[in-house]
Amino acid sequence: MIVVTGATGNVGRPLVHALAQAGEPVTAVSRRPAELPEGVRHRQADLADPDGLRPVLDGADALFLLVAGEDPQAILGAAKAGGVRRIVLLSTQGAGGRTYELTGPAPITPRQRAQAIGDALDAPIRFIEQSRDEARAQMAQFMPEPVVDGPLAILGDPLPAEQRVSLDVQKILGRAPRTFADWAARNVAAFI
Ligand SMILES: NC(=O)c1ccc[n+]([C@@H]2O[C@H](COP(=O)([O-])OP(=O)(O)OC[C@H]3O[C@@H](n4cnc5c(N)ncnc54)[C@H](OP(=O)(O)O)[C@@H]3O)[C@@H](O)[C@H]2O)c1
Structure with a gap:
């Protein structure tokens, strides 16, 4: 159970x-x-x-x-x-203690992720960039306003450290992390 x-x-x-x-x-x-x-x-x-x-x-x-x-x-x-x-x-963003940085094998932008999903679907996917204010208004529909700024900062303006590839997945799983394109291909049914 x-x-x-x-x-x-x-x-x-x-x-x-x-x-x-x-x-x-x-x-x-x-x-x-x-x-x-x-x-x-x-x-x-x-x-x-x-x-x-x-x-x-x-x-x-x-x-x-x-x-x-x-x-x-x-x-x-x-x-x-x-x-x-x-x-x-x-876990949550507020948790401390031992921390693993889980990343894929290479940095990838939201635009590239949309492209990879389009490739997996074999269909064109249009990427529409939001302004900060548009993103804030949308996120405020499903999370409390004081909480919005944290994820917005990470998503909209990532620090160099947040764009670095980490070796932790390899350390934990004993194999290299898979690419986003590979994930999109394996989960393509979720986008149909
Ligand atoms: N969503 C994400 O992308 C994400 C990412 C990272 C971490 N997290 C963390 O993961 C947790 C869950 O996220 P979520 O987005 O799935 O939250 P959610 O949609 O708000 O759902 C919370 C769930 O937990 C139950 N729950 C809340 N307080 C409870 C309590 N005291 N006792 C028993 N059940 C309780 C709720 O049902 P009832 O209200 O009926 O009890 C509901 O099933 C949060 O702690 C969040 O910080 C979420």
């Missing part, structure tokens, strides 16, 4: 669908009720209440955990006590 927290969010929802499609048994966790693919079990629980998560985690093999609540260590303790052997943590 794989327990997916944040199961109704931007990240969790497609993960639950992908796991269910792959035939994996899934327990989806969120505070509010949710519509889920057939066969997926839903449990209402709050990450701020690790004890309330214990019945959900008992007997699970794996946990997909997002950073929420005040005591992640207590959640890890409950997972370990319940027999969970594998945990994938969805």
